[in-house]
Amino acid sequence: MTGKVLTFYLGGLLFGLDIVAVKEIQRNIEYTPVPDSPAHIVGLFNMRGQVVTLLDLAYLLNNEKEPEKGRTVCIVLKPKADAPDHIGFLIERTGSVVDIHDDISEGPPANMSGELTRFVKEVVKLNEELLMVIDSEVIFEQ
Amino acid sequence: MQNLEFIKEFIEEATVHVETVENGLLLFGNGTDEPDTIHGIFRAVHSIKGTAGFFGLQNIIKIAHVMENLLGEVRNGNLAMTNDMVDYLLAANDCLKEMIVDVENSDDRDVSVHIENITAILENRKPNPSIEPVVEFVITDEKNQEVLFADNEKTIITDALKHGHGLYKIRLRLNENIKANPSPVMFFNKLSSIGQIIDSYTDISEVGGLDDILNADINFIFLFTTVLEKTLISLALDIPEEDIVELDIDTKKEDLAQILMKDLDFSNAVQKLEPLSVQRQIGESNTGTTKDIIAHSVAIEEMKSVNSPGSSMISSASPNVDDAGDMVKKAQAVAVDDTVRVHVSLLNDLLNLASEMVLGRNQLLRCLEDHRKEIAGLNSVLQNIDNITTELQEKIMQTRMQPVAKVFNKFPRIIRELSKKLGKDIDLQMEGTEVELDKSIIESLADPLTHLIRNAADHGIERPELRELQGKSKTGHVFLKAYHEGGRVNIDIIDDGAGIKVEKIKAKALERGLMRASEAESMSEREILNMLFQPGFSTAEQVTDVSGRGVGMDVVKTNIEKLGGAIDIMTRPGQGTTFRLALPLTLAIIPSLIVEVAGQKFALPQVNLQEMVRIKPGDPNRKIERCQGAQVLRLRGRLLPIIHLGNVLGLRKEPLDTTKVVRVLVLKIGTKQYGLAVDAIHDGEEILVKPLPKHLGECPCYSGVTILGDGKVAMILNPEGISGKANLRFTEEQPKKSAEEEQSAMESMAESQNLLLFQCSGTETFSLDLSMVARVEPIQASQIERIGEKEYIQFRGDSLRVIRPEQYLPVTRREGQPDKLYVIIPKLVKYPMGILIHRIDDIIQTRVKFNQENIKAKGLVGSTILHNRIVLVINIYDLFELAAPDQYQVHERHSHSGNRRTVLLVEDTPFFAKMERSYLEWAGYRVLYGSNGKEAWEILQNSSVDVVVSDIQMPIMDGYELVKRIRADQGFASLPVIALTSMTDERSRQLGREAGFDFYEAKLDKERILDRLEEALRLRREAG
Known part of the structure; x- marks a missing residue:
């Protein structure tokens, strides 16, 4: 793709999301865990009267439940017409906004793990590191 | 495209009219019609026809036209309404309804059947001599051509003539002339308020279809009678004078005179056309049927009572043009409806905002709580805001409330049709149609209720011959009742039919593989009845097209539960079945109790909350007992299963710690009851229910989410889901609500x-x-x-x-x-x-x-x-x-210790009574028996008793009360009374002794009881 991507770190890796899909970044959130809910649900929090469902993206990506790290930064996605609920996910820290274009990106490499390839739309070859761009549609499907 | 708006308005308006027609026709079907009914129907059909004319909706006009003709005949007394006619009219009205919903395609429908049916009735009727002579008249237009009228139209004209009305032909250009008016519907209403439309047609020779109508300017022509002069009409309707053509009415003078005479003698004709008579009171300023005739008459009454200058102006119909124009406008202004149509989405937004405001208020109050005293005047401001917010929220909630009549009203029709189809005689009675529920609940109720009503008619009510055999009335009764109970609304669907045979359900469930035979054995009647709600279950012996297709009851249950309600079945073989729906008043804001488990707060809807019990360790009266892993609490003689919320949700593993204070919420869902233990109980809070986010998937323990006063999100608990998750199996039949008879009490x-x-x-x-x-x-x-x-x-x-x-x-x-x-x-x-x-x-x-x-x-x-x-x-x-x-061998010495002395045994539980009696009789006592304190007291009055052995906990009069009475009576001063009880702790003993028992013993200890008896009798002898 060509356009701006918001980058963030999760599990030490650099990920990115099409900036069009992002509603906002929330810091210092206090979320409420939901006992007896699916494993990929972290909890719910109140964003100006809207209830946002927090997903565990790290868990979705590698199927491992990480110990609670007390993270309080999250990215909230723009709700879509067919998925009006607000969803978001916790991240380690935000990166920056980078411009990408088709010349420097390609599809996920063949040896990438199966779970990851479901989410990673393409890999962008930045100068210093690789950026994995996540497909927000797939997150909504969870 | 303003016209689209017009069409929408027409649809809304016409929908109301077809409903009026349907309800009115049904009254005829029942024979419960009133003189007003026919007028109402007639006006409604007339309005549909009139407004449809603006849009050139030919099919709608055609049907409405024939319906109007037939109704007109009935109204004029030329024809009596028969059941067949009601059927045909209903069918035609249905067709009308469908076409109105789908206006754009309405002209593609084939409506000839309805038209033929109704026309046939009109043609077949026997010529019925009119009660009043119809004036012979010929009407000619400007080109001196004769204009032909249908009979009922002639009647209107005749009537109008009597009041000196003129007859006009008015040409309207839709886009041009109506511009001054908000919409055709409004225009039509305006027209109706000043005169009466006799016939209308749309000149659509140049118009292809609805799309064209929306854009093109079309000519709408109608015949109209009014008392107003040509110039006044032009003024009142805001249309150019040249579009109004006065028609010549050529009548024989003597005919007119005759009619006028009659009118003076006794206002027969006037009474028949009620609208006219009402309007004549205001000096015939306007005539004709209007759809809000009631508003008019009310307005007139008001004008009369205040005796405003306006009324005198109206009554003296002045020839002055300006005055008359004023007059029309005034009459219009007073008659304006005092309701406003608002889109539901706006109400929903308002409700959401109000709810957010409530939350905002809660947060504000919490924040400022500590500063109430510091800032002068803050307290009263906060209180004011508090009250206003609450009131605002309540009012907005009310805007969404609608009477259940909205759903109920369609059932007379359904029952009428079902009884025909099924060949059964069914009478439907409704009660509490004024009870209000939230709009969203009302809307979701239609399907489940229809299903239950159909079931009652199809499965419940037996065939008439079968009913007669059983000595019941031939007519089956279905009773639909809505009423308030404990902050909820119950809707009962009661039939006096065959009832549900539990055995049959069991057999069917086994056959369908819905349960195993081993399960069936241990199931209670209620559980078996609940099998009805299993997917894929149907008990109808024959599958009819009415019901019994094996889908539905499970959907009914799911739908009701989605609304936060519950459904319950009560049945008596041969006597009937009652389905009871218990519904919340509203979905959006509910009172709840905030509880805490493992440091996390949850909201529990208060509708399910019966009571809160705090159990201190070591309290002999309230303790949690264990029964093979299951924890139970004895609450007023019943066992209440106790589960801990933390265990159910997986927040804690260890079982309930009974060495600490335990807080139990007693929850009730339908007839099921259980205790939910939590770590802490906080305040009650009004919460705004938000739906569960979709991403949470199926979480049965929650019914929604909410934002608490502190701004944090909390899950709303679903008591039903929790009991399911905790695998609570409710087997036993709960006792029925008392009040029936003393016996059952x-x-x-x-x-x-x-x-x-x-x-x-x-x-x-x-x-x-x-x-x-x-x-x-x-x-x-x-x-x-x-x-x-x-x-x-x-x-x-x-x-x-x-x-x-x-x-x-x-x-x-x-x-x-x-x-x-x-x-x-x-x-x-x-x-x-x-x-x-x-x-x-x-x-x-x-x-x-x-x-x-x-x-x-x-x-x-x-x-x-x-x-x-x-x-x-x-x-x-x-x-x-x-x-x-x-x-354990009881000493032989006891065997004849009784010595034929008389013991009064008081015990309510048959099991213990039987055992104790056997001990006493074995020992040679003569035993008199009472099942409670009151019975015992009566026996004491009539028989000589040597010693009383009594239980403590009994219905009607307990052991304490009994012994107090005995001790209070001089005649029984020395009568020994022994308490036998299972409450053997020290406190109970203490209480027992204070009440006056001589001895206080544990039940069933045979030897000890006999020892005590002897001791008591010996003491008595010594004392005596």
């Missing part, structure tokens, strides 16, 4: 027993009263050690003898034993022994009714039937006496 008050059902090596099922069980311990077969003939286990560092009941009782025995067994440790015994059993079946709460004495043996109290099985009730003392004669 007494039954429900009677102390019911909690029985432990178990099996030994044989096939028999045994039971023991739970009050005699200290605990049940699982053990391994290898832990049993043999010493001589006896078996022992190690229990709490001591050796405990265990016995196998089958060795001492006349029951089947099988060799071999499973690896895992259970030991029942009894209480209230002198020498503890464990009872070794193979399997625990169940714990049930019931009132035991003993069977006839055919199963009798030492060691057994008797037998009873539970879950369709014979259950042997063990007499633990007899059993122990058999197993350990040296410890």
Whole structure:
């Protein structure tokens, strides 16, 4: 793709999301865990009267439940017409906004793990590191 | 595209009209019509026709036209409404309804059937001499051509002529002329208020279809009668004078005179056309039918009472143009409806905002709580905001409330059709149609209710011949009732039909594989009835096209539960069935209780909350007892299963710690009751229910989410889902609501027993009263050690003898034993022994009714039937006496100690009564028996009694009350009274002694009871 991507770190890796899909970044959130809910649900929090469902993206990506790290930064996605609920996910820290274009990106490499390839739309070859761009549609499907 | 808006408005308006027509026609069907009914229907059809004319909706006009003709005949008394006519009109109205919903395609429909049917009626009718002479007249237009009219139209004209109205032909250009008016519908209403439309047609020669109409300017031509002059019409309607053509009416003078005479004699004709008569009162300023005739008359009344200048102006219909124009406008202004149409989405937004405001207020109050005193004046401001917010929220909630009549109104029609189709006579009665519910609930109720009504008519009500055979009235009754109960609205659907046969449901459920035969045995009637709600279940012997297609009841239940409601079935074979829907008033904001588990807050809807119980450790009256892992609380004589919210949600593993204070919320869903233990209980809070986010998937324990006053998100608990998640199985039938008869009240008050059902090596099922069980311990077969003939286990560092009941009782025995067994440790015994059993079946709460004495043996109290099985009730003392004669043999000295003296035994539980009686009789006492304090007191008045032995907890009059009465009476001063109870703690003893009991003993300790009896009698002798 060509356009701006918001980058963030999760599990030490650099990920990115099409900036069009992002509603906002929330810091210092206090979320409420939901006992007896699916494993990929972290909890719910109140964003100006809207209830946002927090997903565990790290868990979705590698199927491992990480110990609670007390993270309080999250990215909230723009709700879509067919998925009006607000969803978001916790991240380690935000990166920056980078411009990408088709010349420097390609599809996920063949040896990438199966779970990851479901989410990673393409890999962008930045100068210093690789950026994995996540497909927000797939997150909504969870 | 303004016209699209017009069409929408037409649809809204016409929808209301077709409903009026339907309801009115149904009144005719029932014979409950009133003189006004026909007018109402007629006006509604007329309005549809008129407005449809603006849009050139040919089919709608055609149908409305024939309907109007027929209705006009009825209205004028030329034709009596028959059932056939009602049917045809209903069918035509349905067609109209469908076309209105789908206006754009309405002209593609084939409506000829309806038109032919109705026309046929009109043609076939016998010429009915008109009550009043119709004036012979010829009307010609400007080109001197004769204009032809239908009979009913002639009547209108005749009538109009009597009042000196003129007849006009008015040409309207839709886009041009109506510009000054908000919409065609409004324009039509305006027209109706000043005169009467006789006929209308749209010149659509240049118009292809609806799309064209929306854009093109079309000519709408109508014939109109009014008292107003040409110039006034032009002014009132805001249309150019040249578009109004006055038609010449050529009447024979003598005819007119005759009619006018008649009119003076007795206003027969006027009465018949009521609208006219009403409007004549205001000086005939306007005539004709208007759809809000009531508003008019009210307005007129008001004008009269205040005697405003306007009324005098109207009554003196002035020829002055300006005045008359004013007059029309005034009449219009007063008549304006005092309601406003608002889109539901706007109301929803308002409601959401109000709810957010409530939350905002809560946060504000919390923030400023500490500063209330510091800032002068803050307190009153906060209180004011608090009150206003609450009121605002309530008012906005009210805007969404609608009467259940909205759903109920369609049922007379459905029942009418069903009774025809099914060949049954069914009468539908409705009550409480004014009860209001939230709009969203009303809307979602239509389908489930329709289904239940159909079921009642199809499955419930029997065929007329069958009903007669059973001595019932031929007509079946379906009763639909809405009423408030405890902050909820109940809707009962009651039929007096055949009732539901539990056996049949059972058989069907087995056949469909919905349950296993082994399950079926142990299921209570209620559980079996609930099988009806299983997906894929249908009991109709024949599948009809009315119902019985095997879909539905499960959907009904799901839909009702989605609304936060519950559904319940009560049935009596041969007498009928009642389905009860319990619904919340509103969905959006609910009162809730905030509870805490593992540091997390949850909101519990208060509708399900019955009470809160705080259990202190060591409190003898309220304690949580264990029953093989299950924790139960004795609450007013019933066993309440206790589960901890933390355990259900997986927030904690350890079981409930009864050494600390336990807080239990008693929850009730329908007839099911259970206790939910939580760590802490906070305040009540009004919460705004938000739906569960979709990403959470299926979380049965929650019904939604909310934002609390502190801004944090909290889950809303779903008591129904929690009980399901915790695998609570509700087997026993709860006692019915009292108030029916004293008998049933007494039954429900009677102390019911909690029985432990178990099996030994044989096939028999045994039971023991739970009050005699200290605990049940699982053990391994290898832990049993043999010493001589006896078996022992190690229990709490001591050796405990265990016995196998089958060795001492006349029951089947099988060799071999499973690896895992259970030991029942009894209480209230002198020498503890464990009872070794193979399997625990169940714990049930019931009132035991003993069977006839055919199963009798030492060691057994008797037998009873539970879950369709014979259950042997063990007499633990007899059993122990058999197993350990040296410890338990009651000394022979007791055998004739009774000496034919009279004991009054007072005990409500038949089981204990039977056992105690057997002891006393064995010892040679004469036993009189009363099942409660009141009965005992009556016996005391009539018989001579030597000693009273009484239970404490009894219905109607308990033991304390009884002994107080005895002690208060001089005649019984020296009568010994012994309490026999299972409450043997020190506090209860203390209470008992204070109340006046001489002795206070544990139930069932045979030897001790007999000792005490002798002692009491000896003391009495000495005293005497």
